[in-house]
Amino acid sequence: MPTFQTSPGMRDILPPEAGRFEQLVAVFAEIVESAGYGRLNTPLIEDYGVFVRIGDATDVVSKEMYDFTDHGDRHVALRPEVTASACRAFAQHRPTPPWKVFYSGPNFRHEKAQRGRYRQFEQVGVEVLGVDDPLLDVEVIALAWEFYAALGLRQVDLIVNSLGEPADRARYVAALKEYFTAAGDALSAASRATLVTNPLRVLDSKRPEDQSLIAAAPSIADFYDEGASAHFAAVCAGLDAIGVPYRVEPKLVRGLDYYRRTIFEFQGGTFDSAQNALGGGGRYDGLVEDLGGPATPGVGFALGVDRTVLACDDEGVFAATPRQLDAFVVDVVDGTHALALTTELRRAGLAVDRAFDGRSMKAQMKLANRSNARHAVIVGPDEVATDTVQLKPLFGGDQRTVPRGEIAAQLRKSTSS
């Protein structure tokens, strides 16, 4: 048993899996950069207060924050998400809107881990600040949609809803409170507690005894004012126009307090568990202001990379693909010829590996095979004497003798063909 192992909920991601994560982020970056989004890097550690705006009543803040007091006696926290940081950055630097940014990186939540749910988890996401247009909501949703499609995922469901304007939401919350309170003991004890702290979240209860009550609960759709109603209608019409399939779910609420109007969530169809959300987002028009900036509309999403990768596994898409090597140098003389050859070939722009420790030819050939290189470049006493190398294709084809000076050119030729 090793003396040390990863902390609970933390994990190592080994090659080639870590490379796969990297590639996934690259796919995401390509899509959003092509749409005019620029990368934003914010600190992993922020003032605790930045994240409190996510919602005092949410567990994310009340009990799952990785917070501590630093040596300067500042109350800080590891970020549980990036949206609040992005808004803080906007308020601090005041870039000219519209400000379209994307990010990727780790976030932290101190909660009990499960598969696809770690204390340190990766997210990719976008945020746009300074635009009220519902067509932007559509663009943002479409980017996430295209991302899943680019990975090859097919079983992803898009759920959308609107929480209305703050006043609508307040009236709805009041109505919900009244409705569930009237239900009395018919509502589970746990949900009755939730009703006090965060009434909207009662709709998210998965307790069987609550389901019929939830189904008959008032619908947010009946509380929109004209503006919110028009905004949401425009979002739906936009999605229709570009052929992004979605389902309107009036009972969809999201956990964070800052959401206003449009909210959406992507669910993985292959997950046979409650942990089926791949990502989600929405509008958070008041957040920048809450963080001390000017009143600024905002919309964005965050997608969980860990679960997305699991979804890819389930659907058998986006497999890890290690770098294809051009050649593997086998030196059965003393290893120094491999040193010279790998250096020369790498300088020539080729991807090349070799063996060490003076292993037998058979062992080196096994390594060459395992490396998945296209060719083995073999150097033995005979080759040294004649200033040549053996070039052996590892995926079929005849081995041939190549003058030492031509190996780079030969390799490049067979690589490009």
Added chain:
RNA sequence: GUGGUCAUAGCUCAAUAGGUAGAGCACCAGGUUGUGAUCCUGGCGGUUGGGGGUUCAAGUCCCCUUGGCCACCCCA
């Protein structure tokens, strides 16, 4: 944080009612001295997650502990 469940070689798993731990894969080395992916042979490899207890004897029973998984809480 609560509950359930599991934990044996690097990996996937075996081991009758408690009786001194096995296989496959992987890895390494050979198969008449320069060539891999197949095949054959051999080898390395575990104080059965850790600690304590019951017993003549524990991988197998009990307690504690650590971690995974599942559900809940909550959330991406």
